[in-house]
Amino acid sequence: MQPATGRLRFFDTGRSARSVRRQRPMNITTKGQIAGAGIGLRPQHYADILDGTHQIPWFEALAENYFGAGGLPLHFLERVRERFPLTLHGVGMSLGSADPLNYSYLDKLKGLAGRIQPAWISDHLAWISSGGHYVHDLLPLPYTQEALEHIAGRIVEVQEYLGCQMLIENPSTYMSFSSSEMSESVFLAELATRTDCLLLLDVNNLYVSATNHGFDAEDYLGALPPDRVKEIHLAGYQEERGYLFDTHGQPVHPPVWDLYRKALRILGPVPTLIEWDTDIPSFGALVEEAGAAQAELDLVS
Amino acid sequence: MELRELQRLMQEAITGDRLDAASMDAAGPEIEPTTGMSGREHLAIYRNAVLGTMLRAMANIYPVCKQLVGEDFFDAMARLYVRRTPSQSPDLGDYGASFAEFIADFEPAAALDYLPDVARLEWSWHEAFHAKDEMGLDIDALGQVPERALQSIRFRIPVSARLLESDYPIHRIWQVNQPDWSGDQSVALDEGAVRLIIWRQGYDMRVDTLSEMEWHFLGEIAAGCTLGDIGDAKNAAGIETLLPRCVQRGWIAGFELTGQDGES
Numbered sequence: 121m122q123p124a125t126g127r128l129r130f131f132d133t134g135r136s137a138r139s140v141r142r143q144r145p146m147n148i149t150t151k152g153q154i155a156g157a158g159i160g161l162r163p164q165h166y167a168d169i170l171d172g173t174h175q176i177p178w179f180e181a182l183a184e185n186y187f188g189a190g191g192l193p194l195h196f197l198e199r200v201r202e203r204f205p206l207t208l209h210g211v212g213m214s215l216g217s218a219d220p221l222n223y224s225y226l227d228k229l230k231g232l233a234g235r236i237q238p239a240w241i242s243d244h245l246a247w248i249s250s251g252g253h254y255v256h257d258l259l260p261l262p263y264t265q266e267a268l269e270h271i272a273g274r275i276v277e278v279q280e281y282l283g284c285q286m287l288i289e290n291p292s293t294y295m296s297f298s299s300s301e302m303s304e305s306v307f308l309a310e311l312a313t314r315t316d317c318l319l320l321l322d323v324n325n326l327y328v329s330a331t332n333h334g335f336d337a338e339d340y341l342g343a344l345p346p347d348r349v350k351e352i353h354l355a356g357y358q359e360e361r362g363y364l365f366d367t368h369g370q371p372v373h374p375p376v377w378d379l380y381r382k383a384l385r386i387l388g389p390v391p392t393l394i395e396w397d398t399d400i401p402s403f404g405a406l407v408e409e410a411g412a413a414q415a416e417l418d419l420v421s
Numbered sequence: 422m423e424l425r426e427l428q429r430l431m432q433e434a435i436t437g438d439r440l441d442a443a444s445m446d447a448a449g450p451e452i453e454p455t456t457g458m459s460g461r462e463h464l465a466i467y468r469n470a471v472l473g474t475m476l477r478a479m480a481n482i483y484p485v486c487k488q489l490v491g492e493d494f495f496d497a498m499a500r501l502y503v504r505r506t507p508s509q510s511p512d513l514g515d516y517g518a519s520f521a522e523f524i525a526d527f528e529p530a531a532a533l534d535y536l537p538d539v540a541r542l543e544w545s546w547h548e549a550f551h552a553k554d555e556m557g558l559d560i561d562a563l564g565q566v567p568e569r570a571l572q573s574i575r576f577r578i579p580v581s582a583r584l585l586e587s588d589y590p591i592h593r594i595w596q597v598n599q600p601d602w603s604g605d606q607s608v609a610l611d612e613g614a615v616r617l618i619i620w621r622q623g624y625d626m627r628v629d630t631l632s633e634m635e636w637h638f639l640g641e642i643a644a645g646c647t648l649g650d651i652g653d654a655k656n657a658a659g660i661e662t663l664l665p666r667c668v669q670r671g672w673i674a675g676f677e678l679t680g681q682d683g684e685s
Contacts, residue, residue: 259431
């Protein structure tokens with residue numbers, strides 16, 4: 121069913137303005153053109169977002185949701201992008217994996233980024249694949265020199281390939297390793313120094329991990345290089361027996377708001393995202409959460 | 422332990438059929454017990470999280486299958502599929518293509534003969550939804566093809582289009598199980614075989630039924646036959662009516678000229 125494209129001459133004469141625009145060069149210039157409290161872009165809310173009666177200044181798209189060749193998802197993404205700055209957030213890069221980097225994934229990401237010109241591209245300090253098989257959940261790394269050198273090399277490679285700096289996010293973890301030689305915050309700080317990457321601080325993930333592993337979240341904040349933190353995520357966790365589980369499916373909990381305030385006092389008014397991935401509520405509920413974050417940002421601006 | 426080996430062991434413990442003693446013995450000592458939990462309990466959190474993510478992805482792509490068999494049956498069936506079918510792509514949207522074949526061999530679902538075809542319909546829908554945008558047939562350009570070149574035209578069905586046939590009225594089963602369906606939910610399984618084209622017209626998703634002649638005609642086009650090739654075959658007599666009808670329905674999305682008229 122693959123057409124011999126070289127012969128489909130008449131298609132070249134009839135392209136719409138939109139499809140012509142998609143042909144533009146793939147230079148990506150992430151400059152972090154975002155400020156204030158944004159919301160994670162979810163298909164349920166396309167209409168509300170494009171209605172334009174809200175004050176939400178920017179949105180974040182889950183990169184892999186727009187890896188299709190065409191169709192409605194990309195159509196809406198481009199319409200949102202026409203009116204608002206967008207960031208691209210991925211879970212598929214598997215930066216911490218011992219497997220080779222997946223260039224077919226990076227190609228798709230680069231193509232998408234070329235098309236929508238995101239303010240930032242981010243992924244996680246985690247791995248999701250081994251032996252070429254993917255688990256689609258963020259698995260933790262031991263914080264060793266070996267892991268640091270490995271993942272630093274890969275971040276450098278990815279940044280070179282994409283042609284821009286990327287943001288690395290701290291994951292929620294439910295396991296730590298006896299072989300770890302440093303704390304997660306020191307690991308991240310070292311990673312930023314070695315690769316010139318930037319950081320995405322998920323305050324909910326930090327709270328979840330600090331609670332699960334019994335470390336001091338404020339010490340963690342103090343160890344991060346403040347000028348490197350370019351984005352913050354806020355989300356909700358779920359309380360399980362003996363640990364906190366990150367569902368990104370609830371309102372931001374009071375202790376996470378407290379930690380967020382402390383983070384802002386150290387870091388300043390870093391652009392902040394309200395992020396829900398499961399049990400996604402009405403757009404209005406998210407606007408309200410974003411409003412609360414915006415009020416905190418205004419206090420330190 | 423080397424990072425590669427640690428990850429291999431962890432992945433085995435997290436995605437294997439069960440969290441067995443062997444994977445625990447291997448991965449266990451690497452895991453720091455915290456907050457009163459053992460290494461096994463830490464791994465179990467990830468096992469549940471990973472399985473939950475995969476089951477949600479399967480339910481998103483196969484909502485009608487889930488509706489037909491109920492949540493518990495679907496989760497049990499999808500769980501076994503997930504355990505046996507590792508994901509090969511970082512994009513979760515690529516996962517689940519072989520579910521229909523799995524269902525066909527899944528003994529507890531053997532009585533539901535139509536279920537694998539319903540799964541094929543849902544996967545076709547998923548692919549069509551994300552397929553590349555295209556402009557549709559350029560009728561003016563087609564009109565400019567010289568008469569002598571007509572036989573060498575090779576038509577093309579839409580990039581999004583999937584042709585699917587079934588012994589059961591799967592399009593009706595699919596239709597009455599849509600969330601917005603408010604009519605009669607009964608479907609007579611002996612309504613007979615159906616031939617379908619699942620495709621996207623602009624951004625509108627479509628499941629259209631095809632006559633036997635349309636099915637063969639579009640099948641030959643999809644296989645890369647020229648109009649001349651098809652004219653030589655048994656349904657030659659119908660082309661004069663088939664072609665305009667398929668064009669009008671949008672099932673022909675483009676064409677090229679082969680042979681001498683295609684070179685320039």
